[in-house]
Amino acid sequence: MTTQDPKDAPKPDALPENTDALPENTAAEPDNPDTEPSNWGRLVRNVFTAQSTPLVTVLAILLALLVGAILIIVSDPVAMGQLGYFFSRPTDFFDTAWHDVANGYADLFKGSVFNPAFVHGTPSQFFGPITSTLEDATPLIFGGLAVTVAFRGGMFNIGGQAMTISGAILTTYVAFAWTGLPGALQLIVAVLGGIVGGVVLGALVGWLKARRGAHEVVVTIMLNYIMFFFLSNYLLTTTAFHDPTKAGQSLSKPAGPNAILPHLFGPSLNTDFGLVLALVATALVAWFFRRSKLGFEIRAVGLNPAAARTNGISVGRVQIWAMVISGGLMGLIGVTQVLGLNNPNNNSLSPNIDAGLGFNAITVALLGRTKPWGVVWAALLYGAFQAGASVMQANDGISTDIISVIEALIVIFVSAPQLVKEIFRLRSRDAAIAGAAA
Amino acid sequence: MTTATVTPHAEIAQTAKDRTKLTSGLAQAAVGIFAIWAFGLGPRTGSGVRTLFGFGQNPGTYQLSLPAQGFALGLSALAIGCGLVTAFAPVTKKARRWIAGVYFVAMVLAFLVWAAAGQSSGLPVPNIVLQTALATVPLVLGSMSALLAERSGVVNIAVEGQFLAGAFTAALTASMTGNVWVGLVAGMAAGAAMSMLLAFFANRYLIEQVVLGVVVNVLASGLTGFFYDRLMATNQAEYNNPPLFQTWRIPGLASIPVIGQLFDQNIVFYAAFLIVPLLWYMLYQTRWGLRTRAVGEHPLAADTVGIKVLGLRYRNLFYSGLLSGLGGVWFTIGNTGQFGKDMSVGKGYIAIAALIVGRWSPIGAFAASLMFGFAISLQYFLSPLGTPIPSAFLQMAPYAITIFVVAAIGKKARPPAASNKAFKKG
Numbered sequence: 001m002t003t004q005d006p007k008d009a010p011k012p013d014a015l016p017e018n019t020d021a022l023p024e025n026t027a028a029e030p031d032n033p034d035t036e037p038s039n040w041g042r043l044v045r046n047v048f049t050a051q052s053t054p055l056v057t058v059l060a061i062l063l064a065l066l067v068g069a070i071l072i073i074v075s076d077p078v079a080m081g082q083l084g085y086f087f088s089r090p091t092d093f094f095d096t097a098w099h100d101v102a103n104g105y106a107d108l109f110k111g112s113v114f115n116p117a118f119v120h121g122t123p124s125q126f127f128g129p130i131t132s133t134l135e136d137a138t139p140l141i142f143g144g145l146a147v148t149v150a151f152r153g154g155m156f157n158i159g160g161q162a163m164t165i166s167g168a169i170l171t172t173y174v175a176f177a178w179t180g181l182p183g184a185l186q187l188i189v190a191v192l193g194g195i196v197g198g199v200v201l202g203a204l205v206g207w208l209k210a211r212r213g214a215h216e217v218v219v220t221i222m223l224n225y226i227m228f229f230f231l232s233n234y235l236l237t238t239t240a241f242h243d244p245t246k247a248g249q250s251l252s253k254p255a256g257p258n259a260i261l262p263h264l265f266g267p268s269l270n271t272d273f274g275l276v277l278a279l280v281a282t283a284l285v286a287w288f289f290r291r292s293k294l295g296f297e298i299r300a301v302g303l304n305p306a307a308a309r310t311n312g313i314s315v316g317r318v319q320i321w322a323m324v325i326s327g328g329l330m331g332l333i334g335v336t337q338v339l340g341l342n343n344p345n346n347n348s349l350s351p352n353i354d355a356g357l358g359f360n361a362i363t364v365a366l367l368g369r370t371k372p373w374g375v376v377w378a379a380l381l382y383g384a385f386q387a388g389a390s391v392m393q394a395n396d397g398i399s400t401d402i403i404s405v406i407e408a409l410i411v412i413f414v415s416a417p418q419l420v421k422e423i424f425r426l427r428s429r430d431a432a433i434a435g436a437a438a
Numbered sequence: 439m440t441t442a443t444v445t446p447h448a449e450i451a452q453t454a455k456d457r458t459k460l461t462s463g464l465a466q467a468a469v470g471i472f473a474i475w476a477f478g479l480g481p482r483t484g485s486g487v488r489t490l491f492g493f494g495q496n497p498g499t500y501q502l503s504l505p506a507q508g509f510a511l512g513l514s515a516l517a518i519g520c521g522l523v524t525a526f527a528p529v530t531k532k533a534r535r536w537i538a539g540v541y542f543v544a545m546v547l548a549f550l551v552w553a554a555a556g557q558s559s560g561l562p563v564p565n566i567v568l569q570t571a572l573a574t575v576p577l578v579l580g581s582m583s584a585l586l587a588e589r590s591g592v593v594n595i596a597v598e599g600q601f602l603a604g605a606f607t608a609a610l611t612a613s614m615t616g617n618v619w620v621g622l623v624a625g626m627a628a629g630a631a632m633s634m635l636l637a638f639f640a641n642r643y644l645i646e647q648v649v650l651g652v653v654v655n656v657l658a659s660g661l662t663g664f665f666y667d668r669l670m671a672t673n674q675a676e677y678n679n680p681p682l683f684q685t686w687r688i689p690g691l692a693s694i695p696v697i698g699q700l701f702d703q704n705i706v707f708y709a710a711f712l713i714v715p716l717l718w719y720m721l722y723q724t725r726w727g728l729r730t731r732a733v734g735e736h737p738l739a740a741d742t743v744g745i746k747v748l749g750l751r752y753r754n755l756f757y758s759g760l761l762s763g764l765g766g767v768w769f770t771i772g773n774t775g776q777f778g779k780d781m782s783v784g785k786g787y788i789a790i791a792a793l794i795v796g797r798w799s800p801i802g803a804f805a806a807s808l809m810f811g812f813a814i815s816l817q818y819f820l821s822p823l824g825t826p827i828p829s830a831f832l833q834m835a836p837y838a839i840t841i842f843v844v845a846a847i848g849k850k851a852r853p854p855a856a857s858n859k860a861f862k863k864g
Contacts, residue, residue: 071661071664071665075664075665075668075669076668077669077673156648156649156652208841208844208845212845212846213845214844214845215794215844217595217648217652217787218787218790218791218794218840218841218844219841219844219845221784221787222787222788222791222837222838222840222841223837223841224784225783225784225834225837226834226837226838226841229830229831229833229834229837230830230834232830233828233829233830233833234828234830234831237830359656362649362652362653362656363653363656366649366653397668398668399663399664399666399667399668401659401660401661401663401664401666401667402660402664403660404656404657404659404660404663405657405660405661405664407656407660408653408654408656408657409657411653412639412645412650412653412654412657415639415643415645415646415649415650416639416643416645418643419639419642419643
């Protein structure tokens with residue numbers, strides 16, 4: 001399990017009787033405890049069975065990239081034209097198809113990890129792609145954590161767009177209006193403002209869910225549209241927010257210089273302090289679920305609300321708290337989107353400040369198997385996709401929308417390990433054990 | 439609830455029910471008082487101002503003139519009365535439903551009287567009816583699609599994605615062939631393909647259906663956006679220039695005043711409204727309907743008596759996809775023509791809200807769709823009236839009303855028992 005906490009990983013081998021205590025592991029597996037003598041042999045064999053989550057995850061990514069490649073070819077009219085005379089000159093089609101896919105995915109890699117052309121380049125050229133991956137991963141970590149917290153409480157927060165926008169609104173206001181605050185205080189207040197913005201909407205959703213029984217999926221989706229229209233068609237037209245020097249553009253006044261998140265690795269590299277915030281948030285959420293009372297209650301409600309209620313947990317209160325925390329984390333996306341280095345408009349608020357991150361957060365959380373550190377790995381992968389996709393779009397004309405297709409497919413494949421197993425003809429765990437016994 | 443151990447259960451339930459009745463009734467009355475202040479006593483409905491309701495096809499003809507302030511005050515007072523009756527009077531459940539209906543109509547009328555007060559053009563009633571019906575079409579198709587799926591035990595929250603897939607495919611194929619019927623078939627097939635994807639993963643791999651549906655929506659949005667950028671954005675004329683459906687005028691009905699325009703529409707429009715009674719009949723009067731409901735309520739029992747649960751679920755999901763694919767067809771070649779990225783703007787989700795508000799029955803879902811359709815059409819006929827409401831808030835209205843209504847219906851709504859539960863034989 002790439003996405004698992006390091007603490008959990010080695011346990012099942014040493015303590016077979018403990019496997020029942022880890023619901024995530026036992027859910028997908030047959031219940032028969034392992035009786036094999038050699039740990040190493042079993043480990044190696046298990047890597048190639050369907051229950052091995054790292055293998056399934058890697059195969060799922062490969063499958064999704066394969067589907068993406070097919071889409072790139074299908075959507076190229078030239079390649080499709082050459083398919084018309086495929087049987088007279090098949091090389092034409094294969095040349096074009098290979099060219100399309102290879103260039104696209106090479107640029108995806110160059111934009112996100114490393115560009116071989118700059119092997120002797122300046123530090124900013126050398127580390128540029130990887131730092132923009134980190135920068136793109138930062139809001140995804142917040143979003144993935146937010147979806148995770150709600151998910152562990154048995155709720156599905158797809159209101160990322162709304163909560164991001166409301167967080168961004170308060171952050172922006174603090175950042176351009178309260179410039180009198182000394183030094184770093186303004187930045188701190190701006191970050192807190194973003195959290196508050198998300199919390200308000202999260203509390204509303206949680207209250208409606210817990211006390212009024214309104215389905216959180218419907219409520220959060222509707223909030224997305226409400227906040228979008230509020231921001232783009234109302235707030236950015238008011239004199240309080242709209243930047244008078246940007247007539248005709250939907251942009252707010254820019255943030256003051258003290259409120260901008262500072263560079264993390266020096267001014268030439270494109271990663272800001274938000275990454276540190278994201279990692280701190282991850283550690284806090286991990287601690288929260290592992291050690292705190294409320295975290296335990298949230299997990300209990302998520303696993304079985306009836307049992308939780310019987311044991312004296314107020315389900316409604318826990319649901320509200322879960323959405324409040326989830327909203328606060330979503331609000332932090334707004335903070336990094338406005339005050340981070342990724343903001344394309346001189347650190348001001350624009351209608352598409354959310355940039356689809358609210359929805360990408362869902363796929364990040366699912367790929368991260370709703371575990372805090374798993375979310376970080378998933379966010380890094382999707383951050384890399386995003387960073388590379390912009391290069392791919394600029395150089396090869398392949399729309400960045402392909403990334404959401406690939407991300408959605410990865411999540412679908414990962415949640416259906418059985419399908420991946422069937423496609424690659426992997427042996428399931430019990431078959432492997434039976435084979436070893438024979 | 440520390441007293442729970444000593445109080446009998448029925449009594450707790452009774453107190454809880456009384457409390458919800460009290461709070462919701464008082465909330466209604468409070469909104470009514472706000473309406474008196476905002477609609478009745480504001481400067482817009484000052485003394486002597488009149489509100490015109492136009493019933494003719496052309497603006498300014500067959501007008502009905504009402505004193506604005508009197509009517510706004512009267513309707514608001516009626517609404518307050520309804521709220522107080524709900525809160526305090528011992529009325530039966532059925533009577534309460536009627537009272538809620540009266541309250542709703544009174545509030546809407548008070549709002550309209552206020553909005554159109556003093557405007558010489560008046561409220562164009564035929565236009566309101568037409569705009570509402572047009573906005574309702576995708577909602578009806580979407581909610582019927584979701585109803586069909588959920589009554590057989592699979593949550594189809596991917597209506598939004600099916601809309602997009604249907605809309606895109608219809609526009610693309612109709613543009614390339616120049617034939618709307620090819621677009622119709624292809625669009626419905628695309629919707630069905632999306633729903634079969636959902637059915638496949640939900641039934642075979644037992645993935646959580648709501649999560650899966652949302653991921654399918656992301657997938658559909660990404661796919662259509664990707665192909666839009668690659669094909670349509672670069673070559674609008676060839677790939678995104680579809681013909682539209684011809685309107686079919688129904689003689690006789692089309693010349694009825696006020697609602698005549700509803701009978702001068704295209705086939706998708708008629709289909710949307712005919713599907714409601716058809717689905718009602720199929721669901722409650724046929725063997726297929728009984729089996730569908732059985733599979734949605736208690737699949738194990740249905741399996742025991744020999745109904746093929748998974749087969750029926752696949753089949754119904756296929757029909758469900760055809761319906762929401764048709765809803766997608768409406769967005770492009772049924773109504774406006776060209777495809778645009780994410781053009782369904784959450785209407786698939788509103789359709790699902792309509793299903794919840796309509797409590798999973800075809801007639802209820804249809805009524806709720808009409809209500810949401812009216813909310814969507816508000817912005818089209820209110821913006822010319824120059825109300826003090828900024829247009830952004832009119833655009834938000836359908837979404838805000840959806841939240842409000844879903845919260846008001848709340849815990850009373852009960853989905854089919856086996857909805858969102860995967861069935862595994864054996």
